Amino acid sequence: MTALSNWGRWGADDEIGTANFVTPETIVQAARLVKKGQVLSLAIPLNPRTPTDPSRPPMQHFVRSARLRVADHGWGGDSEFADDWISMSPQTGTQWDGLCHAFREGRIYNGYDAGQAINPHVGARKCSIDRLATYFVTRGVLLDIAKHKGLGNLPGGFAITPRDLEEAAAAQGVEVRRGDALLIRTGWLAFWNRATAKERESFYDLAPGLGMSAAEWLHAREVACLGVDNVAVEVKPAEDGKSMLPLHPVLIRDLSLTLGELFWLEDLAKACAEDRSYEFLFVSQPLRISGGLGSPINPLAIR
DSSP, X not given: OOOOOOTTTTOTTOOSGGGGGOOHHHHHHHHTXXXXXXXXXXXXXXXXXXXXXXXXXXXXXXXXXXXXXGGGGTOSSOOEEEEEEXXXXXXXSSEEEOTTSSOBTTBXXXXXXXXXXXXXXXXXXXXXXXXXXXXXXXXXXXXXHHHHTTOSSOOTTOEEOHHHHHHHHHXXXXXXXXXXXXXXXXXXXXXXXXXXXXHHTTTTTSBOEEOTTHHHHHHHHXXXXXXXXXXXXXXXXXXXXXXXXXXXXXXIIITOOEEEESOOOHHHHHHHHHHTOOEEEEEOOOOOOTTOSEEEOOOEEEO
């Protein structure tokens, strides 16, 4: 693979990378894809059983007050309230990875020094997730690789190649364009839902996903963001059998591509297959977490 980079493409001070491919014109064009008024959520439910990378603690959810009566606190009126509390990593469930999330050689996207850009007390000073607060509203495209292979889900360890992506796009009659939100279905989350406890043990470490060769293909297509229905976007284990998540720094650090993980694509895949149309309006913003390295999201496909 040749060296790939978007550093400096949008200026030395850029912090949003390929989100720059989304323009007012692409947003207007994407809005025209809405024909039915059908809205599909591409997020998985958030609860303590949500599939979560083992390196992160599971989500905790408590009801702080099940019935707070204002009269019990000396206030007037008969109003009553309930309130809850949640503790979790921002990268729990369906999520965006920020452009400060993965890097190497001490440099994040656009050459910012990681030691200066990421502060343990305040978070990211550069490329934080809140920089993307008004993104992404754009054309979405689904490539259903599992369906194209005639499978309910791709097997663990299956590396998706540019040829797989090209063949699926051709079979579906869809073209991936500049500024698109590209969604790739492996069927891996659907596998989680029907898997036994024993089978779930390998969900994180033996998973289908993009191979290294896909990076050049993505770079050439100039997509704005990428969402996959697996835990890490890329194949696990890595194709060389030894590296840990080698594609992450290539896509995030070098190409400045915002990555989405654990996307729920089953309902969308069914709807697209029924209509034989694999393009739609895609809407997904991160929470405006100051200094955040990632964010939970509820992406929408609007058709």
